[in-house]
Amino acid sequence: MSTTTTTSSSLYQVVADLDNFPYPTANDDDNPILQNYHAFRITGIPQTLGYIPNELITTFPWPADTWAINTTPTNKTITLLTSPTATASTRTAILLPTLQQLASHGILRGWRNETFPLYGPDGTIILEIERAASALFGIVTYGVQMLCYTDDKVSNTPHLWIAKRSSLKPTYPGMLDTTAAGGLSTGLPPREAIMREASEEAEIQEELMRKGMRFVDRISYFHVKKESVGGIGMVELLQPEVEYLYELRLGKEVVPSPADSEVEDFRLCGVKEVKKALGEGRFKPNSAVVVVDFLLRRGLLDGNDEDERIRVRLHRELPLPVVDHEGGRV
Template identity: 35%
Template sequence: MRLGIISPEVLNTLEEKYSDDFIIDKERKSVCLHEKYKTERERTDAFRRLLTDMREKEVFRSFKGWRNETYGIYYKRHEAPIFHVERSSCAVFGFTSYGVHINGYTYRDGKIMMWVGRRSPTKPTFPNMLDNMCAGGLASGLGVMECAIKECREEASVDDETLKSLRPAGAVSYCYRDHRGILPETEYVFDLEVSPDFVPRSADGEMEQFYLHSLEEIQSLIINEEFKPNCAMVTVDFMIRRGLIAPDEEPNYSYLVERMHVNLQPPC
């Protein structure tokens, strides 16, 4: 089974410095955690030790964003995790990570308006950029709805009554590469209609400020690249599902839809 994607640079580092813990087959272009680690706990403990060493030695840039939070690594998401790793290491090994994004919206004079947040300038990734009203990574041990509710409460102070309107609305998946490494990601998407007088407030400092915009205004902000890229994708997905972007009007319609649903784990 394939769990990740690594670059040639990572492959060389593992071969030179961590060959006791990985089985490396350059002909087959494969890297496996050593078979001596047989259980989920043993594999998790092995990665904890290895990643801590890599961080201390500053082997990979990704570890500058160390979070002290783990993600479960799965072959199939509905099955038990194979092991857990520090979330900042996912980019190094190309492990698929999961998260939740919440579209907070309301109506003004019959028109859809959407709440978006400005990320804190102290965020380790994409500081000061626009974000969905609430979003966060799916940490080990959390259910998807549980995580969505947690992020709504922490990032936007959403009350329990409003949370009754929280609805799952599908998922988007994609893969990109930046200075941290290779990042395959799947985001579970939720829609949350809030009352016209609701105003989100950050309870955890993740958001600097919130804004209520029309979807036309948001389209301009996306085009001007003010949004964190995956948050722009989630917002475009909302517009497509609501029929606000139509196939006969948008020449890139099929391209947009296809690129938002990339198969991250093809069969071996």
Template identity: 45%
Template sequence: MGKSNLDLIKECDNFPYYSDDPAFYTVHLKTYHAFKVAGCDAVLGYIPNSVVEKFYWPDCWAVDSTAQTVTLVTPPGATPAQRSELMAQTLDETVKRGNFKILHGWRNEMYPIYGPKGEFLLEMERCASPIFGIVTYGVHMTGYVEDEQGLRIWVPRRARTKQTYPGMLDNTVAGGISTGELPFECAIREAMEEASIPEDIVRAGAVPVGCVTYFYVRDERAGGETGLLQPEVEYVYDLKLDASVVPKPCDSEVEDFRLWNVDEIKEALSKGEFKPNCAVVLIDFFIRHGILTPDNEPDYLEIVARLHRRLEFPTASHATK
């Protein structure tokens, strides 16, 4: 029997909920240290205890095993640049020690960390973000064709050489939002880098349709250590394309694209062929386009609720001031 839509949601949003079992949740949380920054009261992420034990913590870090906290210690009034430099130095030394496989996938992309009022605290190398369990941000765009043949979606297959989710199916365009980047600009950049879709087509046709949020516990498909945490916000866009526009791989991250109808995509979802968060975005697409409805999906209510998890850590608006 294949995976249900709710199975796919639970596979991506798989960190426990306090409301489901408070006692279990409380015990489970003891397997993590809270990541904090001096001068900010908020917990910014969860680090597994096993990671804390083997990570390199120089003098600028305070590890409190009783309170189960790991705090980046900086002087009062420290700037984001100063905090970021300390983080960079820590990660550089950790890489040299070679204790973490996930750091082999160094991207030279910086991810921001925000405080409870949306203030920018610091940035860190993308591939290290799951070690600290921070909230990360990305965009997913579904490119689709709707004509006399019905609704069809462009589906890429990830390169089998990728460190993360090799060979799995993906959304038409997807990528992480770097420090200082706006979601729509990220979508434009990724559309060209991953799918060779020109900027003018994206600017003219991409429609922002909301976001999905989830709290993912990484498994072996993600590459690197398992059990690391990824609470994420994915801004979602729809891009209706003319049939003459054919996405093509532009880098080594995608093997090919295929134009699939709804039934073909449902079958691949059921077989678990899609990267977990890409399955979530497709289910969201199906709901918004009336393909999944309260009349044909028995888990409709729970699915809709689980598409928009309220995360335990501070999040920030990307709206321009």
């Protein structure tokens, strides 16, 4: 019987499969893939804020009083028309009717009544956008993830509390996941967000988290996802994302427990078992890279040059405005 060893090389591929937006030779403005998108901009803000697929630009009737579209091959842009000094709430109100029309056309699906913040170059929120629309506009989104672990005195390595997603989940059903995770909605600091998720998903006590939870890393990646968009067909959506990572060491007496229908169960997994699951593609992709980051920081990979390639790839510099909610603290 043959056995498969999960090496740093194969774990690098796990990261590369998620961070699959092509790396440019100079800068992302010269990247050939961006010919398939219009740069999303807002009046008065000089920097590109996202990328909208050309198919969406040509298929949807963008209201002319709200949007200016430039189809020049070397400068394809779509600009939200607002006063240069407009407030975030004003821009949000101007954008909302377009989002509602995208939904009525069947293009924007899964409306959640939850907003993500869009940040400008100065780090301030310039508008809020319905979470379900973020991928259509190709903006940077933020998430939080936590890994709970125990110290195994026999193997002298940590054991991770891994969640198995419900088979009824619409996204990545039945796949493995971190202990708790979620998107970072408008107005919610990362620490509060992950504590809420861990309480709701794993029944971990808030007092325990406030005492022992640690912020350990901020990773970033640029994902290209092929997705069926209503009325258009298969489209490659751009999903640049930043994830804030937290850890919590649990005693043997603390066992995470599913608190809702989103998680089927939690299992305590050793490093070897976790690596095997990563190599077999059993983890939700953006949770897989969080586990890889954990193994890397703990010195549990191969300790060769490939480890450094993984470290660099986990911290991609994004060509869009990014804020650091944790102030660089690690």
